Amino acid sequence: MIKAISGGVTAAQGFRASAAEAGIKYQGRMDMAMLFADVPCRAAGTFTTNVVKAAPVLWDRQIVCEKGTAQAVVMNSGIANACTGEEGMEYCRRTAQAAGEVLGIPAENVLVASTGVIGMQLPIDRIVAGTKALASKLDSSESAGNEAARAIMTTDTVPKEMAVQVTIGGKTVTVGGMCKGSGMIHPNMCTMLSFLTTDVCISQELLLHALREDVKDTYNMVSVDGDTSTNDTVLLLSSGLAGNPEITEMNEDYEQFAAALREVNTCLAKKIAGDGEGATALFEVQVIGAASKEDAVKLSKSVVGSSLTKAAIYGHDANCGRVLCALGYAGVPFDPEKVDLTFTSGAGTIKVIENGVFTDFSEEQATEILSDSHVTAIADMKMGECSATAWGCDLTHEYVSINADYRS
């Protein structure tokens, strides 16, 4: 039984967070955050597949892959520290050193994360000052977690948090997290910044395994605009303070933990999609009856990434031909004359294509269904038993406005 609770990164035992106004790029708002664990944590991470990797990604990857332990994360919004060369790497080191000194832990136990404009150098003096301020404000309260979730926002319109509890080995285990979107979001490894904390006691190997398996069906199934960022990072820290018997094999306890993690990440992934830059609706695409899981993933991602389909969703237009067209160029063989397509939302359900041909559906009813803030398209390929779900959003005037003028 997985139970949703309020809170985010500070929900699990042993975690504290804080936020600070460091004046990096934004004015008059929190733009740095810190996450700190009372004990050294087992750490797992997954990172962008982009050939161009931001400095913080390189820094974190080394720590997570080589040591698998960490105790703090320092985050900033406004500047991505990407395409910044050796100077950018040096700023990661200096940030970690500053945090390590003030927190009394080794610099190599400090992870860093940045999001914002590519190409600019971080104002390192402000980052160091901000790091000190953050350390003095650390708190385990729900509101401290919420402030951190707000500080990492860029074009996000709402903070994104989620936490659940589950019983493992007779103990209450908590998994919580926060993340930020909302542009340069496209399936390929994790697709934004997400920070997850848990008090479960689990081996580092299985912690990483659980995360890697999970991102395939959650963050990697989100697309806002087809652009895979240079900074995508998902970090998962486990304090082990829940007191459950350590999970060291893929048993029922593991499955319980994996299910809790899935719940948190699915929720956060959908929040990212629904808060995509300029979005007015969460667009969910379920492909069923595919010949393989891989096919289902490709097909659902193709539809969720189609600019024409996204614009039609914005216009509340049941332009199902665009959906069929996007299935057709996914690079997956299928019989177009078998496909069924259904739109569903809180306002109802309507089958618009049957065996590849348009049904005589009511445009009026379809428009009503497509006017909801969460629209789902279900494509039945009738080629097999496999399925996948992808999440995106509509393509709006506001997306263009945000991105035509993001740097200024």
Place this chain on the structure above:
Amino acid sequence: MIKAISGGVTAAQGFRASAAEAGIKYQGRMDMAMLFADVPCRAAGTFTTNVVKAAPVLWDRQIVCEKGTAQAVVMNSGIANACTGEEGMEYCRRTAQAAGEVLGIPAENVLVASTGVIGMQLPIDRIVAGTKALASKLDSSESAGNEAARAIMTTDTVPKEMAVQVTIGGKTVTVGGMCKGSGMIHPNMCTMLSFLTTDVCISQELLLHALREDVKDTYNMVSVDGDTSTNDTVLLLSSGLAGNPEITEMNEDYEQFAAALREVNTCLAKKIAGDGEGATALFEVQVIGAASKEDAVKLSKSVVGSSLTKAAIYGHDANCGRVLCALGYAGVPFDPEKVDLTFTSGAGTIKVIENGVFTDFSEEQATEILSDSHVTAIADMKMGECSATAWGCDLTHEYVSINADYRS
């Protein structure tokens, strides 16, 4: 020496065209066109790679691939005749039959092409009536070709025509064409409707070879929105009336013809990109110094298809980080710390990234360069000797407006 001349599909010897108002979907404008040759032509074609192929694509592919000869093309805008099942195929047959009867040629020498909304059935009685009207108006004048180019437009804002002349075997050979964009345009085989005519005398085999080679570097390098249409078609008819010795091998005459064809198709491809839905600028991406041609193609297409980059071009914003990011997720290995990036236009040239790091460029000058109606980004990968050029356009508010409400 290739010489540009005025005109389009009627420029070459032996071709006539016409346009008619058939009332298919648009009101008060020409929406059908016909192309007719005085003699049976050798015919070559390339078609969409989308699994979902419109009925006219299936009809034409059979004629072009199995017979390689044709004498007429009947085109309509407004309805795509895609996702229309057996009924849609029957309408292709009836259109070709109607044209064949009135033109006095076999139905299997008549190609058909449709563009517009997916899923609706053609009003076949109007199509048949329109076909008869078209046959009575056929004319070899330049203006008849221009009217045909206007009749096949959908969201295009301007008709797109081009013609050139070249001397082959002592004879003047003409190659001309017309095409239409402008949404659902993405590299994968030909990416819109394009109709090309020539009076060169050439074997069917080499005609097809020339076309296939050419589309790789022209139409397939255009992307407006990443959506590969169900209807993409390029048709090339040769009347052989120029009187040159028949080209039957890959000799100098062939190279001359191929160069003329390249000139026409490059021009038409750029016109499609520059008139992409809602576009305010033609965006050209040249990748040089790639390790292979295939790499260069992937890299240039990735940048030209990046929504974030396209929005930045619209905003006249030298957001070069987005270009580097899009290179990074192209699926091609390279060293980010070697890349140089330059923006150039009629307003000047500016190097914005050198060896992977931002130069200290003038934002003011960059904005001026990016405010031109034709902006080129040149990325030097420094990995080898290969290059490729892709064409696209900026992503604008108008694109969203057009596509949120296209069907109504």
